[in-house]
Amino acid sequence: MEKLEKISSNVISTITSHLPGMKKGNEKAVAVNPFTQEKLSEHDFISDEQLKSKIKESWNNFMKHKKSDPKERERKFAKMAEIMKADIDKFAKVFSMEMGKPIKESRLEVEKAIKECEYFAKNTAKFLENQPLKDAEGKEAYVSVRPLGVIYHVTPFNFPFWLIFRGSVGALAMGNTVINKNPQTCPQTGIIAEQVFVDAGFTNGEFMNLIINQSQSELIISDNSIRAVSFTGSTEGGKKVGAWAGQYCKKAVLELGGNDPFIVLKDADLDLAVEKGVQGRLLNGGQCCTAAKRFIIDESIYENFKDKLLEKVKTIKVGDPLDDKTDVGPLAKKSGLEKQLDQIKRAKEKGAKILLGGGTPKGEEYAKGNFFEPTVLEVDESNPIYHEETFGPVFTMVKFKDENDVLRMANDTEYGLGSAIFTRDIEKAKKFSEDIDAGTTYINHHTDWDVACPEGGVKMSGFGRDGGREGAYEWANIKTIWIGDGKQSAS
Secondary structure (H helix, E strand, C coil), X not given: CCCHXXXXXXXXXXXXXXXXXXXXXXXXXXXXXXXXXXXXXXXXXXXXXXXXXXXXXXXXXXXXXXXXXXHHHHHHHHHHHHHHHHCHHHHHHHHHHHHCXXXXXXXXXXXXXXXXXXXXHHHHHHHCCCEECCCCCCCEEEEEEEECCEEEEECCCCCCCHHHHHHHHHHHXXXXXXXXXXXXXXHHHHHHXXXXXXXXXXXXXXXXXXXXXXXXXXXXXXXXXXXXXXXXXXXXXXXXXXXXXXXXXXXXXXXXXXXXXXXXXXXXXXXXXXXXXXXXXXXXXXXXXXCEEEEEXXXXXXXXXHHHHHHHHCCCCECCCCCCCCCECCCCCHHHHHHHHHHHHHHHHCCCEEEECCCCCCCHHHCCCCCCCCEEEECCCCCHHHHCCCXXXXXXXXXXXXXXXXXXXXXXXXXXXXXXXXXXXXXXHHHHHHCCCCCCCEXXXXXXXXXXXXXXXXXXXXXXXXXXXXXXXXXXXXXXXXXXXXXXXXX
């Protein structure tokens, strides 16, 4: 297996050069290949003192960046897209090795980052235009879109490259600067991402990727120069970040866990539903907050759907993430594998029927990796796994008898991130989707993304939105300018 250092050693030396005297000690960000368990790299965390210095530097950079020409920002975003297009495989290979994502999915992740840059290369100046308020009293009133300051951006391990760009490009477009914390298991992904910003012309520290320990997050959020925080990750992690943001009165956008319903009505196109269900459940090995998780199937077509699903899942190739034929790689973390095994064990104890998989695959090629077999379960609503988020390749199926009860079942969760409905009656689906507690509802589709579409959740899945104009405006001061008519009020 090729060492990751060979891929990006020149990038590492360039980026880490702006972190002199990094903290020495036992605490490090360590990248371990989840397929081979080979150590790929390790980096010391920056010290608290240097972190404070970097925050101050980012604020000073903000004072310059906010005055920059939006058209110049657009040119730099276009350059970022060109840089990534020129060598997609180089970028993709780094995080396939760090977190186990199949290389063909990693290429798609780079392409998503490219599209983010292209979107803001076309729309930044337009989004920053003053917006007249035609019905306001007075001589004139308008909304001015102004930046906030330094944004603390926390990127998750499951999409460690794309989600840097998903949040940070919009924040930079609005005139903010960004301090990014990449997951401790994917340090070099953050390093190569920063190089893209630098090579495109953001050379004044507008975007900083720092090697930061999780324990340093409160220190960052409490700093007066930090004006907002973006966190994508677990609900438990989001609760901590949200509490700190509230304590220090900082704006927060939190995209957290999900337990998304995948509803198949009796008139659905079953082949389409199975195709999208497998795609929506197995993307990134199931390590996706918006993955299909609870498959809620009309009992009249349940057996047919189940047979088609099992047939499809049996064709899925599990293996080396750098092999183009691989559909599902290892889970990113050993702790994730252990949690998945525990969930299946508890589900079985409460009556779940395992139709396929249920454990770690056999064979020498799987011996070292964090592999979990694609697994199909039949459960009822009382089973604990029905109510928990599963972060692996697990299909949890349940029947329903009455369409009038489907909405209750869909909303019977503390989460509210994504959802899907499969039916040939589009008007029914539209009406249904309005009452599902979720940030996104797909109709005859699943787990897709578009640069213009905002994403986010409700309930324990968080609040705020990422993506598109709405996501960019999360990082803006929507400021009202009111011009009086020059007349004195009547006494």
